[in-house]
Amino acid sequence: MSNSDDADVIVVGAGPAGSAVAHYCAVAGLTVLVLEKASFPRDKICGDGLTPRAVAELARMGVDTSEDDGWIRNEGLRVVAGARSWELAWPEIDAYPSYGMARARTSLDHRLVQHAQASGAKLRERTAVTGPVVDERTDRVVGVTARDVDERGRKVGDEITFRAPIVVAADGVSSRFALGLGLEKRVDRPVGVAVRTYFETPRHDDPWMESHLELWDGAPGRSNQLPGYGWIFSLGDGTANVGLGSVSSTPARQSAANIDYKDLFGKWMANAPGDWEFTPENQRGPVRGAALPMGFNRKPLYTRGVFLVGDSGGMVSPFNGEGIAYALQAGRVAADAIAQARTRGTDAARERVLERYPRQMSDELGGYYTLGRIFVRLIEQPRIMQACTRYGLPRPVVMRFVLKLLSDCYDPHGGDWVDRVITGLTKVVPSS
Known part of the structure; x- marks a missing residue:
């Protein structure tokens, strides 16, 4: 059975990544259909903390983050190791605000999808996507199949087909949609x-x-x-x-x-x-x-008309388990590529623009994630971790470096010597 709710872009999943790409695409004038298997408000296993990098992405989206709307700001990170603790304020840099925030995912995700709806995206809840629709002639994905879900989470009714020239997989760590296209997780990622x-x-x-x-x-x-x-x-x-x-x-x-x-x-x-x-x-x-899928553990991030954003593409930081900031960033970058592709006059030209998304994500995060993989291999050795906490953290310079590196709150376009060192490290390591 086909459905009249066809669109320019179909987004599978209404977490932060899905809501971000839906918002930006809708603002650009595209018709957007978001399919979510649950109904809001719904829970998500997460720490609920937002670093200054995530707060900056919310600001770009125009999300109201006032205290009157239920947000709480935090000043920085209190690090506890053994019987000691250190309070490390978020750095004052041009790239991000000097505060983080926190909000339970039951309300955060609901706020973000409501923001996407206010921008013009259409949300269809209790709709479980069951697989891609592939054009046999071009081998491109041109839509999805789905079934309704009842209040107990069971699929019911006949299969429905939704069509769109672009599909965004924002369906989380398992990403059944990506698996349906043969996109498996990488076994060499944290x-x-x-x-x-x-x-x-x-x-x-x-x-x-x-x-x-x-x-x-x-x-x-x-x-x-x-x-x-x-x-x-x-x-x-x-x-x-x-x-x-x-x-x-x-x-x-x-x-x-x-x-x-x-x-x-x-x-x-x-x-x-x-x-x-x-x-x-x-x-x-x-x-x-x-x-927690880390370090781009599923690739390619774009193929055959399908974008992977957020957890479906393994965009959690190996340093700290942060995923929301990168989900919002991926949604923004993917939406820009989708909107720009619409202005090109040929299929080949449109495809070149769409393929810009994985390159840009690699340029912006690949080196940092590579450093994260090195970091994980080091801290797997208990003696190294104990030495770092015992002898490194008490030193103010080391603490400042650790805070910026582990929280990804450094300025890649300026800042102090710590920012320049971290930026330099991300550029000399491989970004794949």
Whole structure:
């Protein structure tokens, strides 16, 4: 069965990446159809923290990020290692604002898709995309097939066909749409695993995002160190997002580790600082986990009329597990290529413009992700990680360098010597 809801662009998935590309394409005058298998508001496993880089992308989109609309700002990162902590303010640079933000994904994703709708995109919820529609003559994707989803998440009814000359796969880490085209994940890229839950806490408006580089099942330094890192992100609504994760240089190493993350989380919480009040009585919701696809772990990012954006293209930073900023960036870059291609007079010329997207993403992020892969291989060695936290972090110059590198908050077009060193490193390493 065909459907009248055909468009210039079909977006599969309404997370940050999908909403960003839908917004920008709609603003450019394209008809956009967003297909989302769930209904809003819906949850997503995430730390809920937004770095200054992500805040800058929200500003480009024109999203209202005022405190009156439920956003909370943070001043920087509080790094906890062993029994010590350091508060590192977000850097003052021209490229990004000097503050981060936090917002639960149940409301963040809803706000972003509403913003795309206000720009002119059409959203169809409870619609599960089942595969691509391929033109046999050109071998290009010219649409998608889909089925409705009932309130229990089951596919119902007949299959529907939606047609468009451009399809954007923004359907997350599993990206069944990409798999339907034979685009498999790369086994030579880092992968992370994270678990998180929410707690009611009197420190719900803490002005610092907190990162625990060492996790202990008792007193720091006098008990067993647990694998992984932890975070506490205050949400300003009476709760905090609390989670832990780990990263491995390859999926094989991740599987070999065979870590029970929920068990680790329980041990960490049993010894969390008492003033946070992370007690079973204050826990809100179960501990849930998800994979973090890192370092462009699925390529090509564009092929045969299909764009991969966000998690579907493995756009999570190997340094810190950040994915929202890069999802928004990818949506912006992809939309620009799509809008510019419309102005070209031949199929060949349009294709050359569309192929600019993966090159631009590689130019902007490839070198940084390569440094991230090197970083992951280093911190897989416990002795190196312990030496860095014990001897490196107490030095102010090292702390400033680490903050800018790990948070991707450096100015690639100027700034101080730290910015120039990081920029230089991203340009001398391979970007593939």
